[in-house]
Amino acid sequence: MSEVLVLIDHVDGAVRKPTYELLTIAKRLGEPSAVFIGSSAQGAEVAEKVKQYGAEKVYVVDDAQIKGYLVAPKAEALQQLAEKTSPAAILIPSTSEGKEVAGRLAIKLESGLITDAVDVQGDGTTTQSVFAGNYTVQAKVTKGTPIITVKPNSAAPEESAGAGTVEEFAATISDSAKKAQIVASQPRKATGRPELTEAAIVVAGGRGTGGNFESVEGLADALGGAVGASRAAVDSGWIPHTFQIGQTGKTVSPQLYVATGISGAIQHRAGMQTSKTIVAVNKDEEAPIFELVDFGVVGDLHTVLPALTEEVTKRKG
Amino acid sequence: MNIVVCVKYVPDATADRQFESDKTVDRVGVDGLLSELDEYAVEQALQLKEKAGDDTLVTALCVGPEKAVDAVRKALQMGADEGVHVVDDAIAGSDAAATSLVLAKAIEKAGAETKVDLVVCGMASTDGVMSVIPAMLAERLDLPQVTLASVIETQGDQVRVKRDGDTATEVIGATMPLVLSVTDQSGEARYPSFKGIMAAKKKPLETWSLSDLGVDAGQVGLSVAWTEVQETTARPPRTAGEIVKDEDGSGATALAEFLASKKFI
Ligand SMILES: Cc1cc2nc3c(=O)[nH]c(=O)nc-3n(C[C@H](O)[C@H](O)[C@H](O)COP(=O)(O)OP(=O)(O)OC[C@H]3O[C@@H](n4cnc5c(N)ncnc54)[C@H](O)[C@@H]3O)c2cc1C
Ligand SMILES: Nc1ncnc2c1ncn2[C@@H]1O[C@H](COP(=O)(O)O)[C@@H](O)[C@H]1O
Numbered sequence: 001m002s003e004v005l006v007l008i009d010h011v012d013g014a015v016r017k018p019t020y021e022l023l024t025i026a027k028r029l030g031e032p033s034a035v036f037i038g039s040s041a042q043g044a045e046v047a048e049k050v051k052q053y054g055a056e057k058v059y060v061v062d063d064a065q066i067k068g069y070l071v072a073p074k075a076e077a078l079q080q081l082a083e084k085t086s087p088a089a090i091l092i093p094s095t096s097e098g099k100e101v102a103g104r105l106a107i108k109l110e111s112g113l114i115t116d117a118v119d120v121q122g123d124g125t126t127t128q129s130v131f132a133g134n135y136t137v138q139a140k141v142t143k144g145t146p147i148i149t150v151k152p153n154s155a156a157p158e159e160s161a162g163a164g165t166v167e168e169f170a171a172t173i174s175d176s177a178k179k180a181q182i183v184a185s186q187p188r189k190a191t192g193r194p195e196l197t198e199a200a201i202v203v204a205g206g207r208g209t210g211g212n213f214e215s216v217e218g219l220a221d222a223l224g225g226a227v228g229a230s231r232a233a234v235d236s237g238w239i240p241h242t243f244q245i246g247q248t249g250k251t252v253s254p255q256l257y258v259a260t261g262i263s264g265a266i267q268h269r270a271g272m273q274t275s276k277t278i279v280a281v282n283k284d285e286e287a288p289i290f291e292l293v294d295f296g297v298v299g300d301l302h303t304v305l306p307a308l309t310e311e312v313t314k315r316k317g
Numbered sequence: 318m319n320i321v322v323c324v325k326y327v328p329d330a331t332a333d334r335q336f337e338s339d340k341t342v343d344r345v346g347v348d349g350l351l352s353e354l355d356e357y358a359v360e361q362a363l364q365l366k367e368k369a370g371d372d373t374l375v376t377a378l379c380v381g382p383e384k385a386v387d388a389v390r391k392a393l394q395m396g397a398d399e400g401v402h403v404v405d406d407a408i409a410g411s412d413a414a415a416t417s418l419v420l421a422k423a424i425e426k427a428g429a430e431t432k433v434d435l436v437v438c439g440m441a442s443t444d445g446v447m448s449v450i451p452a453m454l455a456e457r458l459d460l461p462q463v464t465l466a467s468v469i470e471t472q473g474d475q476v477r478v479k480r481d482g483d484t485a486t487e488v489i490g491a492t493m494p495l496v497l498s499v500t501d502q503s504g505e506a507r508y509p510s511f512k513g514i515m516a517a518k519k520k521p522l523e524t525w526s527l528s529d530l531g532v533d534a535g536q537v538g539l540s541v542a543w544t545e546v547q548e549t550t551a552r553p554p555r556t557a558g559e560i561v562k563d564e565d566g567s568g569a570t571a572l573a574e575f576l577a578s579k580k581f582i
Contacts, residue, residue: 011484070462070489071452095483096448096465103449104456106414112543113413115447125547131334131444136550143543179461180495183477184488201581223581231501241467241481241502247330248354248440248501256581266331277579278555279572285560292555295575299563307569315573315582 002088003057004030005081007101008050009093011187013042015049017198020157022091022150023053028122030088032162033057035081037066037074043166051164053157058166065173070180071097075104077171082109084169087145089124094149102149111144118154118253118274132247132266133273152197153253188242194226196243201225201256204245204272207232208261208282208301213239215305216260222312228252228272230262246271260301264289281305318373318493320435321427322362323420323454324355324392326385327444334444340546341410341539342444344382351388354439356395356506361469361499362437363396363507368471374398376427380408380419386522393517394509400522401427407527410539413445417453419537422530424458434474438498440465451498461491467502 004026009016019034026032034055036046043060050058059081066073078101082090090105092098094116106113119127124146128137141147196202201223205216207230220227228245229238245252247267257275262268264280264287272278273292280289285298297304328334328347335343351359359377366373377392379385380403389400403423411419424433436458441448455462466478466489474493479486481502509517527534535541561571576582 070464072455072462075456097483099448100452100462100464103413103447103452106449106543107417107453107456110543113449114544115449129552130446132330134334134552135336136552137546138548138550139544139546141543142545176459180463180489180491182487183490185482185485186487187485223576242483247443247446256576256579270330273555274552277581279575281568281572285562290560291557293560294558295572296558296560297563297568297572298560299568303566304563304568304572307566308572311569311573312576312582315577 002030003033003085005078005085005087005090006032006034007078007092007098008034008036008046009095009098010036010038010046013038013046015046017157018093018150018152019050020053021152021155022093023050023055024155024158025120025150026091027054027160028120029124031056033059033085033087035059035061035078037061037063037077039063040168047164047166051162052159054160054162055164056162058164059169060166061169061171068182069178070182071100072104072177072180073173074101075108076173076177078105079108080171081169082145089146089148092147092149094151098149102147106147109144109147111147112141113147114139114141115149117148117150120148120150129274132270151251193220196226196228197250197252199226199252200254202228202252202254203258203260204228204230204262205233205260206230206262207236209233209238211236211238212302215301215309218309219258219305219312222309222316225256230268259289260305262289263287264292318365318369318434319428319431320362320365320373320375320437321424321433322358322375322377322392322397322437323450324359324377324379324388325352325442326350326379326381326388327352327442330443336549339410339539340549345384349384349387351391352439352443354441354443354501357499357501357503358437358439359392359395359397360506361503365435365469365471376401378420378423378427379403380416380423382409389522390517391509393520393522394513395507396513399520401525402522403525403530405527405534407534407538410542411537412542412544413447413449413453414543415537415541417450417457419527419530419532420450421454421457422532423525424454426525426530432494434493436460436496438496440498440500451496455496458496461495463489463491463495464498466497466499469497469499469503
């Protein structure tokens, strides 16, 4: 069976959950080989994790010549690995960095690229959600090695024991790939809440919060969810841009989406329309968000949210 | 400085977007416009010109069908100096890889006399939303890519940008020539003024075909795309659920009841 390369999504060696989803999907297509571009000192530790989700091989590409630069060196490393292994497919996490790596790799390998898949079948057919979630598209790569970027929550990670054989891979990084340098980097502060794109429950606040995100956070914590926001809330400086949901922010597809003080503009819908259950609190009964909801409350969020948080806490006991 | 801004003509996101029978995006039956996210790219190019002085040339470049010339015109009205519209029947249905090939060749042609220092793109097109063209262009042109910038500073040929990454806020540095993409956090785009609209009518606007670029028609278009759309399905509209009015604090209880019925609490 052919190998399927899976680029590991990690922060300083801490493997992120979408990696396990990608490995689960890779098994449908062939034999999963995880690719760790990071410090080779962490290779063994990472291999221990990914082999629990079926990684037969773990290619460790030391990032000494990679990490100080934008995506070009990563694309080079993957190209060389692909040339060595002739994989059946290459799966990459659908982050903004992942998509750029994939874009460069597609040109290098003269291979078709599909971005933002929410499902991949065994024959390589992908499912994507397009036009702000109004259409579902089935597509397939028809040339070269299929390169597919996969969104978080696209599969339930399935445990299965793989050999997890570590293999160091020495990539040759060209000088021209090292021209965009990361001069400074400030890691985001941990919030202690679930990652927005991975969360099962998201509570989002908009302009209607008037900047009162404590009640949004309070409800999120009571429900064990992540906090999100509309662009209006981000533009007002109430919350950093990483929490923005929508066309120019994150796309989320949780089990439950709670929109509070958000009108439901098309650009916002683009990022949350495929959520399983949607509820909203808005004081304007004409707000377009109510066209999407499974349950809506017309009311003032400043009173509804604290009362709801109390009710949730009480019921959870 | 020689700046090329890549602008895409897209179906209006607030209209009912749809697909053609060959499963390509309907670019004719739905009202189109300059992609809102590319307005930010035009804005940043114009700001760089204003800072660098008048010998900077900003060229708006669009690959798209006949009507796509509107996107170039809008960029000219905003203040770009020249426009290039690449149009050719053979391009219809091209995927990102082929589009990036045509754009790259057009950028090379635009820089045939004076080399292009900066290619500025939007963060994503509002129809395809792939966010891969800037990376593909950088790959094809063998240029550094500095993407998703929210703040851009230049000093001579040095470029520094700030960006909000997935896991960190970063400062990126590179030397021109390079490919830059900017986000909608980079600052509101200007509206064309009346003067700008009048001036745009006299600005040079060239139309190039594939043969002008030395691209073989067999390299682009739907039939040679590296990906194939097999099926498009309209998502059934969400049916509006129950809406209650919050009277005397009953709203919170009703919502809690609903969440409990769905086993969220
Ligand atoms: C190119 C482009 C990209 C964009 N990308 C995004 C994106 O990624 N994400 C995004 O969200 N937006 C995006 N937008 C912006 C989008 O068009 C809307 O402007 C934005 O979503 C509005 O945010 P909002 O719903 O919080 O604010 P508003 O539209 O102002 O709505 C506020 C709502 O709060 C309600 N409200 C007020 N007070 C209360 C109260 N006390 N209790 C309860 N309800 C109250 C009001 O009734 C109203 O419905 C984009 C726009 C453009 C042009
Ligand atoms: N057909 C096109 N003509 C000109 N520029 C384009 C075209 N397609 C994409 N671009 C540029 O590439 C950016 C990213 O597009 P995409 O990768 O399609 O999301 C856009 O914001 C534009 O700046």
